[in-house]
Amino acid sequence: MAKVGIYTWRTQVSFTPQQREKIERICRRENISMSEFVRHSVEYYLQVRERQRRQIQEALRASAGAWKDRDFTGIEYEDAIRREAEERLQREIGSARLSD
Structure with a gap:
């Protein structure tokens, strides 16, 4: 991975031919570069993971002490x-x- 500028990193990603074809189609339709597509995809994935982590934490907090009144x-x-x-x-x- 090579550092490019101050705030970005350059890396290499391998896609299957089918993935590349689908990605290229989306990029053409949305008029974005493949790099932009990958950045958006990574950001979306990170947001989903963070939301899931928060939901799990909330469920754990909500269930804490659920057995305290049981004998x-x-x-x-x-x-x-x-x-x-x-x-x-x-x-x-x-x-x-x-x-x-």
């Missing part, structure tokens, strides 16, 4: 669900054997 741990809850599922499976296996 059992997450592991105990998980064990109970597994026990119930196993009992249900055993009942279904048993009733399937009886119907044979």
Whole structure:
């Protein structure tokens, strides 16, 4: 990657023939250079990633303390669900054997 000017960096990117064809079509239609297309695409990607990161953080903040009013741990809850599922499976296996 070569530094160009003070604020930009030059780099090389490889595209498949299909990608290049689609990109060139967009560039012609929007009258922009491939470099501009790549810069816009990278900026869009970075914004999407940042928005997703913020959404995840918000979901984590919103769920913090969700178990504070419960009198059992997450592991105990998980064990109970597994026990119930196993009992249900055993009942279904048993009733399937009886119907044979």
